[in-house]
Amino acid sequence: MSSSNKPVVVVIGNGMVGHKFCEKLMAASPSFQIVVFGEEPRPAYDRVHLSEYFNGKSANDLSLSMAGWFDAEQDIVLHVGDPVREIDRTAKVIHSRKGIIQPYDFLVLATGSAAFVPDIPGIEKQGVFVYRTIEDLDLIRAYAREARNGAVMGGGLLGLEAAKALLDLGISHPHVIEFASRLMPRQIDSAGSHILEARLKKLGLQLHLNKTTLAVEGEGRVKSLRFADDTSLDLDMLVISAGIRPRDELARLAGLQVGTRGGILVNEKMQTSDPQIFAIGECALVAGMVYGLVAPGYEMADVVAANLAGGHKTFTGFDMSTKLKLIGVDVASFGDAFVGEPDSRTIVFEDRHKGIYKRINITGDGTRLLGGILIGDAAAYNMLLQTVNNRLPLPPDPEDLILGSRGGAGSGAGVMDLPDDALICSCESVTKAAICQAVSEKGIETIDGMKKCTKAGTGCGGCVPLVKDLIAGELKANGRYIRNVICEHFDQSRQELLHLIKLHDVRTYDEVLGRWGKGDGCEVCKPAVASILASCWNDNIQQQAVIQDSNDRYLANIQKGGTYSVVPRIPGGEITPEKLIVLGKVAKKYHLYTKITGGQRIDLFGAHVSDLPDIWEELIAAGFESGHAYGKALRTVKSCVGSTWCRFGLHDSVSFAIEVEERYRGIRAPHKIKGGVSGCIRECAEAQSKDFGIIATEKGWNLYVCGNGGSKPQHAQLLATDIDQATVVRLLDRFLMFYIQTADPLTRTATWLNKMDGGMSYLKNVVVEDSLGMAAQWEEEMQALVDSYKCEWKEVVDNPALRQRFVHFVNAPRKKDPTVAFDSMRGQIKAKEW
Amino acid sequence: MESNAKWRLACQVEDVPSDGGACVSFGDEQIAIFNFSRRNQWYATENRCPHKQQMALSRGMTGSTGEQCEPKVACPFHKKTFSLVTGECLSGDEYKIRTYPVKVKDGKVYICA
Numbered sequence: 025m026s027s028s029n030k031p032v033v034v035v036i037g038n039g040m041v042g043h044k045f046c047e048k049l050m051a052a053s054p055s056f057q058i059v060v061f062g063e064e065p066r067p068a069y070d071r072v073h074l075s076e077y078f079n080g081k082s083a084n085d086l087s088l089s090m091a092g093w094f095d096a097e098q099d100i101v102l103h104v105g106d107p108v109r110e111i112d113r114t115a116k117v118i119h120s121r122k123g124i125i126q127p128y129d130f131l132v133l134a135t136g137s138a139a140f141v142p143d144i145p146g147i148e149k150q151g152v153f154v155y156r157t158i159e160d161l162d163l164i165r166a167y168a169r170e171a172r173n174g175a176v177m178g179g180g181l182l183g184l185e186a187a188k189a190l191l192d193l194g195i196s197h198p199h200v201i202e203f204a205s206r207l208m209p210r211q212i213d214s215a216g217s218h219i220l221e222a223r224l225k226k227l228g229l230q231l232h233l234n235k236t237t238l239a240v241e242g243e244g245r246v247k248s249l250r251f252a253d254d255t256s257l258d259l260d261m262l263v264i265s266a267g268i269r270p271r272d273e274l275a276r277l278a279g280l281q282v283g284t285r286g287g288i289l290v291n292e293k294m295q296t297s298d299p300q301i302f303a304i305g306e307c308a309l310v311a312g313m314v315y316g317l318v319a320p321g322y323e324m325a326d327v328v329a330a331n332l333a334g335g336h337k338t339f340t341g342f343d344m345s346t347k348l349k350l351i352g353v354d355v356a357s358f359g360d361a362f363v364g365e366p367d368s369r370t371i372v373f374e375d376r377h378k379g380i381y382k383r384i385n386i387t388g389d390g391t392r393l394l395g396g397i398l399i400g401d402a403a404a405y406n407m408l409l410q411t412v413n414n415r416l417p418l419p420p421d422p423e424d425l426i427l428g429s430r431g432g433a434g435s436g437a438g439v440m441d442l443p444d445d446a447l448i449c450s451c452e453s454v455t456k457a458a459i460c461q462a463v464s465e466k467g468i469e470t471i472d473g474m475k476k477c478t479k480a481g482t483g484c485g486g487c488v489p490l491v492k493d494l495i496a497g498e499l500k501a502n503g504r505y506i507r508n509v510i511c512e513h514f515d516q517s518r519q520e521l522l523h524l525i526k527l528h529d530v531r532t533y534d535e536v537l538g539r540w541g542k543g544d545g546c547e548v549c550k551p552a553v554a555s556i557l558a559s560c561w562n563d564n565i566q567q568q569a570v571i572q573d574s575n576d577r578y579l580a581n582i583q584k585g586g587t588y589s590v591v592p593r594i595p596g597g598e599i600t601p602e603k604l605i606v607l608g609k610v611a612k613k614y615h616l617y618t619k620i621t622g623g624q625r626i627d628l629f630g631a632h633v634s635d636l637p638d639i640w641e642e643l644i645a646a647g648f649e650s651g652h653a654y655g656k657a658l659r660t661v662k663s664c665v666g667s668t669w670c671r672f673g674l675h676d677s678v679s680f681a682i683e684v685e686e687r688y689r690g691i692r693a694p695h696k697i698k699g700g701v702s703g704c705i706r707e708c709a710e711a712q713s714k715d716f717g718i719i720a721t722e723k724g725w726n727l728y729v730c731g732n733g734g735s736k737p738q739h740a741q742l743l744a745t746d747i748d749q750a751t752v753v754r755l756l757d758r759f760l761m762f763y764i765q766t767a768d769p770l771t772r773t774a775t776w777l778n779k780m781d782g783g784m785s786y787l788k789n790v791v792v793e794d795s796l797g798m799a800a801q802w803e804e805e806m807q808a809l810v811d812s813y814k815c816e817w818k819e820v821v822d823n824p825a826l827r828q829r830f831v832h833f834v835n836a837p838r839k840k841d842p843t844v845a846f847d848s849m850r851g852q853i854k855a856k857e858w
Numbered sequence: 859m860e861s862n863a864k865w866r867l868a869c870q871v872e873d874v875p876s877d878g879g880a881c882v883s884f885g886d887e888q889i890a891i892f893n894f895s896r897r898n899q900w901y902a903t904e905n906r907c908p909h910k911q912q913m914a915l916s917r918g919m920t921g922s923t924g925e926q927c928e929p930k931v932a933c934p935f936h937k938k939t940f941s942l943v944t945g946e947c948l949s950g951d952e953y954k955i956r957t958y959p960v961k962v963k964d965g966k967v968y969i970c971a
Binding site for chain 1: 868869873874875876877878880881882883888894896897910911912913914917918919920921922923924927929930932934935937939951952953954
């Protein structure tokens with residue numbers, strides 16, 4: 025407190041809003057001396073994320089940054105653990121509990137609020153807590169160790185947060201007691217509450233609505249609650265979260281005007297009845313309203329700071345929109361959430377099965393969005409809020425806003441269409457223009473960088489997804505190339521890693537990770553590298569079972585309930601009666617469900633993991649081999665019956681399909697590969713919907729590539745016309761090796777082609793004209809893979825060490841998973857619903 | 859955590875593959891044990907993935923995430939990932955799985971459950 029000529033601003037209260045005020049005032053003007061008094065023993069901390077204190081965050085993690093506060097030019101003094109006792113408005117001084125007498129020119133009250141504790145007999149008993157400060161949380165945590173069951177009084181936002189905290193502390197089914205007939209009565213409507221209740225019950229909360237508590241009972245410590253409806257509830261601890269009460273006692277004492285139901289009365293400049301004294305945050309009563317959220321408090325802090333620094337700013341109410349994740353359930357409420365007829369029209373979507381509720385309120389003429397409620401899925405929140413705040417025009421079918429456009433427009437569309445002055449982060453008042461500028465002018469590319477640069481996303485964090493979309497959108501608009509590295513453990517793309525692995529003759533995942541990666545790998549890079557290793561060397565993937573994706577690890581497809589399905593290869597879809605009988609016998613013996621697949625084979629479902637080797641032993645003995653239905657590999661080559669039977673058939677499509685399927689069986693690729701061979705132009709094998717399709721012509725065969733069925737069907741494109749069988753195989757060898765070596769992980773041939781510069785004409789040049797000079801090498805590499813093929817199931821069946829791994833319990837190898845259960849349908853089993 | 863937790867023999871070291879998992883049966887409980895041999899660490903969690911209540915975590919891929927290399931496992935069903943240390947879901951959901959202390963002595967794996 026050296027420089028004494030500066031006017032002194034005393035701030036009472038060192039919570040989030042008091043802290044923000046200091047930050048804003050220091051930024052606005054250097055010509056003040058600031059003295060802060062805080063009641064709590066520690067400097068300001070992040071109260072919004074208080075419940076994270078219970079799942080591992082320390083008090084330090086939650087503390088708010090004071091970086092730069094105590095630099096030489098700044099004039100700020102912080103007294104923690106020293107509450108102000110009295111304001112002497114005549115002498116313009118305050119008296120602290122520790123005896124400090126501090127004169128002021130301006131006084132800012134940021135005293136916040138306290139938990140509202142209802143006046144119920146017995147509420148003072150041991151085991152009753154409020155949920156407000158880190159100290160409260162420490163007390164709750166200590167007591168919860170001894171407690172078996174607990175309840176929260178209050179089903180509002182904070183009450184449900186508190187219930188989550190009890191869950192985190194090991195109270196398995198906490199009760200929530202709410203006086204009103206629904207949860208979160210300020211934010212959501214009854215229908216939304218019903219959905220939220222169902223979701224929370226599933227997560228272990230026991231909800232009691234319409235409950236008026238008459239007494240807290242027990243000898244000294246709480247034992248039970250008695251309610252007005254003559255029921256009672258036994259419990260060991262009770263956390264009260266029934267709302268807030270503004271801390272206005274100091275203001276009352278000083279003779280400042282307060283509201284009848286509490287709160288320090290202020291005007292739109294946040295001035296109290298004494299013009300030298302301001303009140304901000306949850307202690308202030310502005311236009312009849314106490315704001316219990318942090319964002320409006322920040323806005324009030326900004327108003328006072330701006331006016332002290334000579335500017336003109338007023339507080340004109342605040343958007344109370346909010347989005348949060350309550351115990352894993354999205355809940356959001358924005359704009360005017362409750363307005364109904366006749367002022368607006370309401371569109372409601374309710375899905376009781378998935379626990380989703382969405383409501384939007386639009387103007388009577390259907391041109392603008394007024395507000396709404398989202399439960400269970402709040403992905404659209406940010407865009408909807410922006411639509412309200414920026415008065416964006418509604419689409420012709422406003423229901424698209426909550427149902428998604430059924431025309432198939434990509435997600436995230438529209439972010440870049442927001443006006444430049446659209447407020448993206450309302451806590452920190454950051455506009456779209458500021459974020460885009462940070463990207464294009466300051467080179468910010470990550471959300472962390474953006475937080476440091478603009479502070480966007482550092483308050484409640486609700487805008488983070490929108491900020492990410494804007495960063496990506498702006499990067500793209502600037503034509504920036506975003507490199508496709510595999511995951512956080514590798515800085516290479518799949519193609520780069522494949523080249524390195526081949527060049528250095530590396531055979532194991534551990535060596536790949538050791539040479540080029542970092543950390544311990546993950547579920548993204550392990551299967552990607554496993555696929556590369558298999559494509560390069562064709563070693564049995566069971567030698568490195570733990571890096572294989574779910575299905576490759578057990579060489580079978582995991583299904584609902586944890587059993588597996590078994591698909592033997594039936595090349596070209598041709599099967600003898602003897603083999604059909606074997607399939608039927610095996611299915612009966614192991615109680616399996618049987619179904620014909622889309623690829624002309626037979627799938628046997630419901631096999632226990634420990635039965636898989638026995639099942640395969642029988643199938644192999646009958647001449648079957650693995651169908652690789654579990655792998656990112658060739659699945660089937662579908663065929664029509666062709667010239668051997670069909671009166672239209674030009675060539676023998678079945679024989680050719682079998683030849684091709686047996687050539688490429690077992691070869692691992694970035695994604696699955698399907699083929700088809702049709703005996704004439706009628707195309708009964710649907711070959712043009714496959715990764716490669718071969719169609720008979722009068723003069724030979726036409727070869728099509730990069731088709732796809734699935735969610736985004738795409739016709740295959742013509743690669744070569746009227747070629748003989750040997751040429752088809754040669755071109756296929758090249759095409760497949762080109763794909764295997766250059767596609768990103770989990771990219772089908774169709775998507776790979778769509779992303780390829782030059783598209784089909786480039787692909788044709790490379791594969792048919794050999795423009796890269798790779799053809800000979802690719803054909804040779806493919807031949808090596810073909811020659812090294814072995815049925816991986818046969819290797820497992822014949823190898824006791826590998827076989828031994830197919831158990832559910834390692835300490836009880838014969839025991840099957842007792843949680844596996846089946847229902848029955850049409851005379852067969854089916855997996856129990858999850 | 860239950861107060862009657864005690865050290866129990868789960869399996870032999872060689873029952874659990876290197877950098878992989880295996881499931882052991884304890885009465886009605888199923889516990890997934892992970893041999894994080896890259897870092898010479900062992901972890902144990904419940905075998906049930908809370909997302910769809912499937913007994914599958916022991917069949918998941920292990921790995922780590924972040925600067926601190928938080929060890930994790932990915933459920934084979936929908937790739938929800940969980941910290942092997944805290945049991946917290948790392949892929950954005952608010953699930954949490956139970957974790958158990960593990961010790962290895964004379965080629966045997968014990969867990970405290």
